[in-house]
Amino acid sequence: PDAARAAGLIAEGALWNGGYFLFRADVMLDELEAYAPAVLAAARAAVATAARDLDFVRLGEAAFAQAPQISIDYAVMERTERAGVLPVSFPWSDIGTWGALWEVSPRDGDGNALRGRVAVQGTRNSLVHSSGEILTTVVGLDDVVVVTTDDAVLVTSRTAGAEVKGLVEALRRRAEPEADAHRLMYRPWGSYQRIDIGGRFQVKRITVKPGGRLSLQKHYHRAEHWVVVRGTAEVTVDGVVRLVHENEAAYLPIGCVHRLANPGKIPLELIEVQVGSYTGEDDIIRIEDVYGRDSA
Numbered sequence: 001p002d003a004a005r006a007a008g009l010i011a012e013g014a015l016w017n018g019g020y021f022l023f024r025a026d027v028m029l030d031e032l033e034a035y036a037p038a039v040l041a042a043a044r045a046a047v048a049t050a051a052r053d054l055d056f057v058r059l060g061e062a063a064f065a066q067a068p069q070i071s072i073d074y075a076v077m078e079r080t081e082r083a084g085v086l087p088v089s090f091p092w093s094d095i096g097t098w099g100a101l102w103e104v105s106p107r108d109g110d111g112n113a114l115r116g117r118v119a120v121q122g123t124r125n126s127l128v129h130s131s132g133e134i135l136t137t138v139v140g141l142d143d144v145v146v147v148t149t150d151d152a153v154l155v156t157s158r159t160a161g162a163e164v165k166g167l168v169e170a171l172r173r174r175a176e177p178e179a180d181a182h183r184l185m186y187r188p189w190g191s192y193q194r195i196d197i198g199g200r201f202q203v204k205r206i207t208v209k210p211g212g213r214l215s216l217q218k219h220y221h222r223a224e225h226w227v228v229v230r231g232t233a234e235v236t237v238d239g240v241v242r243l244v245h246e247n248e249a250a251y252l253p254i255g256c257v258h259r260l261a262n263p264g265k266i267p268l269e270l271i272e273v274q275v276g277s278y279t280g281e282d283d284i285i286r287i288e289d290v291y292g293r294d295s296a
Contacts, residue, residue, distance in 0.1 A: 015085050018092070021077060031082065036075040042067035053188065053291060097161035098145040098154075102127040116148075127158065150183045151194075181281075188291040189214055190267070202279040204272045208233075208262040215289035216259045222276030222283060224252040226260070231268035234261040257287060 001009060010016070032040040042063055049060025068075075077083060093100050105113035105127065112120055116130035122140040129147045130136035136148040145161055147154040156164065171179035184193040189212035195203040208214070208231075216236070226233065226249060233244040236259040237252060243263075244250050252258045254276060262268035 015087055017073075017085075018088065019073070020088075020092075021072065027082060028076070031076045031080050035079045036068070036070065038066075038068050039070065039075055098127055098147065098156065098164070099158040099161040102145070102158055125158070152178045187214075188212075190262075192272075195271075197279070200275060200277060200279075202274040204274070206260075206268075206270050206272050208260065208268040208270075210262055210265055210267065212268075213261040213290055214259055215284075215291075216257060216287045218255055218257045218285050218287070219276070219283050220255065220285070221278035222274045223254045224258075225273040225275070226250045226252070227271045227273075229269050229271060231262060231266050232264045233268055233270060234263045235259075236261075 029040065032043075045063035045066070046059040046061075049063050050057050051060075052058075093104060095101055095104060102113050102125075105115075107113050110120075110123065111125035112123060113127045113129075114120065115128070117133065117135045118128045118130050118137070119135070120126070120128055120138045123138045123144075124142045126138060126141060126143060127145045127147075128136060128138050131149050134148050134150065136146060138144070138146055143158045145154065145156050145158055154164065168179050184191060190206070190208040192207070193205045195205055197203070206226075226235065226244065228244050228246050228248055230246060232246075233250070235242055235244050235250045236257075237250070238256050238258070242250075260270075
């Protein structure tokens with residue numbers, strides 16, 4: 001309803017739906033069976049085809065995709081005859097914008113919410129956040145949000161924070177990698193962090209957990225150099241397996257079938273230097289993967 005109609009409904013004693021539902025599982029299953037059987041069928045099939053991936057479970061993707069795109073409000077709550085409504089007075093915020101984060105954060109005497117390596121002067125009612133070692137400074141601004149990470153900087157007014165979603169979509173259309181990937185990326189076997197990138201090279205820091213194994217793979221467009229700085233690496237190149245220790249290196253030519261694993265008791269850390277005409281993550285041809293993945 002518009003504002004006038006909403007005010008009239010409230011004056012008549014109508015309650016505002018906050019969108020918070022509490023129910024027993026068996027009751028909701030019964031109601032889904034009655035009012036949204038296709039949703040229930042898709043959910044059951046997704047659970048039935050789920051697969052365990054390390055310490056979490058992946059629902060069956062194909063089955064889940066068959067679920068109708070409908071909210072629980074429309075599917076059940078507007079149709080059920082087994083619901084009651086209670087007025088509540090507790091505060092709630094989804095903290096879905098940077099402005100909302102400022103509202104719930106501790107603030108200094110000037111109304112600033114500060115986190116990380118930051119310094120402000122003549123600035124009020126602002127959120128300034130810096131991750132990592134980057135020093136972020138703000139001078140003479142009010143009601144702004146400044147967020148600094150290793151690979152990107154966001155500056156916006158607090159009131160326009162909700163527009164960041166549209167900005168991300170625009171970055172995706174421009175194929176900017178920062179729209180979807182951080183410099184530090186986690187994988188089932190550990191993590192990798194981009195250190196530097198250029199026209200024909202990329203440098204990463206790779207950490208492999210004890211017992212972790214990367215996929216058996218090859219690349220069409222790049223060679224790789226691995227320098228071990230901590231731990232011991234088990235390196236497979238075209239069927240030949242050898243151990244590479246700290247301060248030793250391995251060379252992987254373009255097109256070779258290779259794998260990296262950590263057979264030790266401590267995390268394996270190495271520096272990877274990629275050299276070639278293309279160093280994107282989609283130049284990974286997986287031949288065998290213990291984690292059941294088919295892409296980077």
